[in-house]
Amino acid sequence: MRIVVDLNRCQGYAQCVPLAPDVLEMLGEEALAYDPNPDDAQRQRVLRAAAACPVQAIMVETHTPDGPEPEE
Amino acid sequence: MSTASLAADLVRMFRAEGRIVIVGASLAGLRAAEALRDKGFCGPLTLIGDETHEPYDRPPLSKQVLKGWVRADHTKLPRMRDIDAQWRLGVAATGLDRVNKQVLLATGDAVPYDRLLIATGVRARPWFNPAEAALQGVFTVRTCDDAARLQAALRAGPKRVLVVGSGFVGSEMASVCCELGLPVTVAERGGGPLVGPLGGVIGDIAARMQRDAGVDLRTGVSVEALDGDAGGHVRRARLSDGTTLDVDVVVASLGSIRNVEWLAGAGLAAGFWGVGCDAGCRAFDINGVVTDNVFVAGDVARQPHVLYEYQFISMEHWDNAVCGAQVAANNMINLETERRPHLPLPSFWSGQFGVNIKGVGVCSFGDEIVFTQGSPEDYRFAAAYGHRGRIVGAVTFNHGKWLPYYAAMIERSAPFPPPPPGYDRASDPAPMPARFPDPRVPTEMPDVVLTGHDPTSRGAEFHWAREPA
Numbered sequence: 001m002r003i004v005v006d007l008n009r010c011q012g013y014a015q016c017v018p019l020a021p022d023v024l025e026m027l028g029e030e031a032l033a034y035d036p037n038p039d040d041a042q043r044q045r046v047l048r049a050a051a052a053c054p055v056q057a058i059m060v061e062t063h064t065p066d067g068p069e070p071e072e
Numbered sequence: 073m074s075t076a077s078l079a080a081d082l083v084r085m086f087r088a089e090g091r092i093v094i095v096g097a098s099l100a101g102l103r104a105a106e107a108l109r110d111k112g113f114c115g116p117l118t119l120i121g122d123e124t125h126e127p128y129d130r131p132p133l134s135k136q137v138l139k140g141w142v143r144a145d146h147t148k149l150p151r152m153r154d155i156d157a158q159w160r161l162g163v164a165a166t167g168l169d170r171v172n173k174q175v176l177l178a179t180g181d182a183v184p185y186d187r188l189l190i191a192t193g194v195r196a197r198p199w200f201n202p203a204e205a206a207l208q209g210v211f212t213v214r215t216c217d218d219a220a221r222l223q224a225a226l227r228a229g230p231k232r233v234l235v236v237g238s239g240f241v242g243s244e245m246a247s248v249c250c251e252l253g254l255p256v257t258v259a260e261r262g263g264g265p266l267v268g269p270l271g272g273v274i275g276d277i278a279a280r281m282q283r284d285a286g287v288d289l290r291t292g293v294s295v296e297a298l299d300g301d302a303g304g305h306v307r308r309a310r311l312s313d314g315t316t317l318d319v320d321v322v323v324a325s326l327g328s329i330r331n332v333e334w335l336a337g338a339g340l341a342a343g344f345w346g347v348g349c350d351a352g353c354r355a356f357d358i359n360g361v362v363t364d365n366v367f368v369a370g371d372v373a374r375q376p377h378v379l380y381e382y383q384f385i386s387m388e389h390w391d392n393a394v395c396g397a398q399v400a401a402n403n404m405i406n407l408e409t410e411r412r413p414h415l416p417l418p419s420f421w422s423g424q425f426g427v428n429i430k431g432v433g434v435c436s437f438g439d440e441i442v443f444t445q446g447s448p449e450d451y452r453f454a455a456a457y458g459h460r461g462r463i464v465g466a467v468t469f470n471h472g473k474w475l476p477y478y479a480a481m482i483e484r485s486a487p488f489p490p491p492p493p494g495y496d497r498a499s500d501p502a503p504m505p506a507r508f509p510d511p512r513v514p515t516e517m518p519d520v521v522l523t524g525h526d527p528t529s530r531g532a533e534f535h536w537a538r539e540p541a
Contacts, residue, residue, distance in 0.1 A: 002149065004129050004149060006394075007131070007390070008430075011476075012473065030472050031472075033135075033423075035136075036136075036147045037142070037143075037148070062153065063151040065151050
C-alpha cells in the first residue's frame with residue numbers, strides 16, 4: 001500500500017506514531033519519518049494513524065492504480 | 073437563447089467531451105488529473121511523462137532513500153481516486169503546436185488537446201563539464217533512478233564524498249553522509265549553506281551545524297575540475313583555492329533547470345525561469361497576453377503573488393505542486409466567475425543534522441531578519457524576515473509548531489519586526505541585515521536580472537558571468 005505525508009502540514013503532534021509504529025516514527029521532537037510503501041498487513045493500523053492526525057496530514061491510498069504502461 | 077445559457081452549454085459540453093492533455097506525470101500532473109475527475113470532467117484525459125515510472129514522491133529521495141531506509145522504487149504516490157486516463161510514460165514531449173492544438177512526442181506522434189496543462193517541472197542541473205559528469209561516481213539527485221544509484225554508491229562505503237553546493241538538497245545529502253558515518257566535504261561557492269534561500273545570518277548557523285556534525289565544510293570556493301582514474305571513476309577534485317581532494321563519490325547539487333525546452337517556438341512566455349502564468353494558472357504567451365487553453369502548475373510555473381508586490385515567483389515546493397494542480401484543474405473546466413486564484417503562502421521543510429527546518433513565505437524577499445524565539449546556539453529558534461517594515465517570511469529550526477503563528481502574520485501583512493510572541497522570547501530581539509546575495513552579482517550562468525520593481529524604476533541587465541568553456 002502507498003501513503004504520503006504532507007510534511008508542511010505535519011506539526012509533529014506524534015499522535016500517529018504509536019498507532020502504526022512500524023510505519024511512522026519521530027526523528028527528534030518534531031520531524032516525522034515514514035515508510036511510503038508499507039506492507040498491506042499494516043493497512044488497518046495506518047488508517048487509524050491517519051484518522052488520529054489532528055491536521056489530517058497523512059494520505060492513504062484509496063484506489064489501486066489503473067495500471068499505466070510504459071511505452072516501448 | 074441567452075449568451076449565459078449558451079456559455080453554460082459550452083461548459084457542459086467541454087466537461088463531457090473536451091480533450092485534456094497533461095504533460096508531466098509527477099506530483100502536480102497526477103493531482104491535477106485526480107482533481108479534474110473529482111470536479112466532473114468526463115472527457116478523454118492523457119498523461120504524458122518522460123520517465124518510465126508512474127508518479128512518485130521526491131522528498132524522500134534525498135533523505136530516507138539515501139539512508140537506505142526506503143527503497144528508491146517505493147515512493148510511488150498514493151492514488152486518491154480512479155483517473156481513467158491514457159498514460160504515455162517513458163515518452164518525452166518534444167514540441168507544442170498551439171495553432172493545431174497538438175503536443176508533439178519524441179515518438180513522432182501528435183496528441184491533440186482542447187486544453188493543455190504544462191507540469192513538466194525541473195531537472196537537476198548537471199555537472200558543467202560533460203566529460204567529468206560522465207565519470208563513474210559523479211551524481212545528481214532528482215529522479216528515483218538517481219537516488220537508487222547514489223544509494224548503492226554510498227552503501228559501498230566510499231572513502232570520501234564531495235557534495236558540491238549546499239542548498240537544501242546538498243545539505244540534506246551531507247547530513248545523510250554523516251549519519252552513514254561517511255567522511256564528507258561540502259564545497260560551497262557562497263558564504264555558507266542555505267544562504268540563497270535563507271540568507272547569511274541563517275547560513276552562519278547552518279555552517280556551524282554542519283561543522284559540529286563533522287562535515288568538512290569549505291565556503292567561498294568552487295570546484296573547478298574532477299579527475300578520473302584509468303577506469304573512468306572519479307578520484308580527485310580540484311578546488312579554486314588550489315587545494316585538491318581525494319574523493320570517490322561526487323554529488324553535484326547545483327540547483328535545477330526548468331523543463332521548458334520542448335516549448336521552444338510555441339509562443340509562450342517560457343524561458344529560464346519557467347512558464348509565466350497568471351494567478352489562475354493560465355499561461356501567458358510571449359507577449360504577456362493570457363492564453364485561454366494552456367495552463368501551468370508545479371515547479372515549472374511562475375506566477376505573480378499579491379503578497380510579494382505581484383512579482384512573478386516560482387516555488388519548487390511540494391504543496392505548491394499540489395495546490396497549483398488543483399487550482400489549474402478547477403480553472404480548466406470552469407468559466408471566469410468560477411475560477412479560483414492560486415495564492416499559496418509558500419511553505420517548505422527540510423530535515424538535516426537532526427534539526428527540523430521549516431519555513432513560510434518568501435524569506436529571500438526580505439532584507440532584514442530578527443530572532444523572535446528560542447536560541448540559535450541550541451539550533452532551536454524562530455526568525456522572521458522583513459521588507460519595508462512588514463513581515464514577509466519566517467524560518468524555524470526545531471520550532472515548527474510556531475510556524476502557523478508567523479504564517480498568519482505574513483498573510484495579514486503584519487509589521488516588522490513582529491510583536492514579540494508571549495513564549496520563549498529570544499534574548500536579542502534586534503533586527504539585523506539578513507545578508508542575502510545581491511541578485512545583481514553574476515552567477516555561473518548567463519543571466520538577465522531585473523532591477524527595480526515599479527514601472528518607473530524597472531530595467532533589465534544582461535550578465536554573462538563567464539565565457540563558456
